[in-house]
Amino acid sequence: MVDKQIVLDFLLRNSFSEYYKELILKDLIKEVTDDQGRKYITLTDNGFKYIEKYKLILGFIDEFDL
Numbered sequence: 001m002v003d004k005q006i007v008l009d010f011l012l013r014n015s016f017s018e019y020y021k022e023l024i025l026k027d028l029i030k031e032v033t034d035d036q037g038r039k040y041i042t043l044t045d046n047g048f049k050y051i052e053k054y055k056l057i058l059g060f061i062d063e064f065d066l
Contacts (some may be wrong), residue, residue, distance in 0.1 A: 023047075027046045027047075028043065028047040029042065030044050
């Protein structure tokens with residue numbers, strides 16, 4: 001019998017990995033490496049625009065009780 005937690009952990013990692021790749025492909029996030037070789041993840045300009053539009057949609061939904 002397979003441990004349910006192991007399966008859940010695998011699915012979460014796999015889902016996150018696919019979601020992460022999708023965000024990079026859609027130019028919403030990017031990986032940046034600093035001078036010391038440390039890797040960071042940051043929003044792109046498109047990522048910031050997406051968040052602003054998403055907030056606008058949420059405000060519309062809230063305002064009209066949709």
